[in-house]
Amino acid sequence: MRLEDPKLLAALAELGVEHRPDTALAGETSLGIGGTTDLLLIRRHDAIPDLLKLLDSQHLPHKFLGGGSNLLVQDGELPWLVLQLARSEPEVTLEGHIAHVDAAADLGRTVTFCAKNDLGGMEGLIGVPGTVGGALRMNAGAYGMQIGTYVREVKLYRAAERRLEILSGDRISFEYRHTSFAPDDMMLAVKLELPSKPFKEILQGIRICNEKRRASQPLGQKSAGCIFKNPSGASAGRMIDELGLKGLSVGDARVSNRHANFFVNAGRASAADMLSLIAHVRERVAKAFGITLEHEVVLWLV
Numbered sequence: 001m002r003l004e005d006p007k008l009l010a011a012l013a014e015l016g017v018e019h020r021p022d023t024a025l026a027g028e029t030s031l032g033i034g035g036t037t038d039l040l041l042i043r044r045h046d047a048i049p050d051l052l053k054l055l056d057s058q059h060l061p062h063k064f065l066g067g068g069s070n071l072l073v074q075d076g077e078l079p080w081l082v083l084q085l086a087r088s089e090p091e092v093t094l095e096g097h098i099a100h101v102d103a104a105a106d107l108g109r110t111v112t113f114c115a116k117n118d119l120g121g122m123e124g125l126i127g128v129p130g131t132v133g134g135a136l137r138m139n140a141g142a143y144g145m146q147i148g149t150y151v152r153e154v155k156l157y158r159a160a161e162r163r164l165e166i167l168s169g170d171r172i173s174f175e176y177r178h179t180s181f182a183p184d185d186m187m188l189a190v191k192l193e194l195p196s197k198p199f200k201e202i203l204q205g206i207r208i209c210n211e212k213r214r215a216s217q218p219l220g221q222k223s224a225g226c227i228f229k230n231p232s233g234a235s236a237g238r239m240i241d242e243l244g245l246k247g248l249s250v251g252d253a254r255v256s257n258r259h260a261n262f263f264v265n266a267g268r269a270s271a272a273d274m275l276s277l278i279a280h281v282r283e284r285v286a287k288a289f290g291i292t293l294e295h296e297v298v299l300w301l302v
């Protein structure tokens, strides 16, 4: 989608929004797949209600991009704009046990910053790429922990009410890779309440998680993490592995040889290649185990 109306572009500039025309989402996603559209970089939270009203009034559809590490995006020209929060400085500030974190903050840096200040709990998230906003939306988790456990309060743009709101953690349901936020709510900031732990102890936990990741995941290859959620009481990766599907390819889209639930872009995979591989694996698992796997990766399809 290309914005060309000079009046609209001037209104965006007035709201402090940076217009980045023809942005290739292949360059913004960890899978390295995705077509082009205009990206709007938001620099001020207080401008968001007016920005979204403006886009709605012009019937301009949009999607929110965090770090792009859990997305499979369609190729070609995309029929929606992409909104992204600009990084702010400082990304994290501390008040006792509470970390105030901007949604655009890098998740790994946030975990490290808190660790250096003797605040732990999030060791398992150290290797999860992306932003804190994306982690909140997905309720990112690993090695027995999830970010939702520590959420005291979220500042967000509530699409239904068309305004900024502060939501206390006990009013949000955080489940396995699922949250009760509405699909078009936009996370802006979060207060995390973290347990005190000596830095050395946190570091030890981080090292253990890093080692587990290095031993089991195709780090350094283009992926979006796990493609499927684990069904209750089962492992999607184990089922795919048992079917001998590691290494299976459609074009350059490939089931990782290292972790059967990671599908990698081994070169110039298209969205169609990846989708076809996902559909094939899903069908094989359904036939063999009678289980229909649910996507963990978020699909942005036309």
Ligand SMILES: Cc1cc2nc3c(=O)[nH]c(=O)nc-3n(C[C@H](O)[C@H](O)[C@H](O)COP(=O)(O)OP(=O)(O)OC[C@H]3O[C@@H](n4cnc5c(N)ncnc54)[C@H](O)[C@@H]3O)c2cc1C
Pocket (backbone or CB within 6 Å): 030, 063, 064, 065, 066, 067, 068, 069, 070, 071, 085, 103, 127, 128, 129, 130, 131, 132, 133, 134, 135, 136, 137, 138, 139, 140, 141, 142, 185, 186, 187, 188, 217, 219, 223, 224, 225, 226, 298
């Ligand atoms: C190598 C690798 C390992 C991974 N390991 C794990 C793991 O162990 N555990 C795990 O849970 N995940 C894992 N992931 C997946 C991914 O990193 C997480 O889901 C991450 O939290 C997504 O954050 P993001 O900022 O990149 O979100 P994006 O991919 O940009 O977006 C994901 C979803 O969140 C929405 N979103 C993003 N930001 C906002 C916002 N501010 N407001 C509203 N909605 C927003 C998007 O619209 C989209 O629906 C892994 C991915 C990779 C590549």
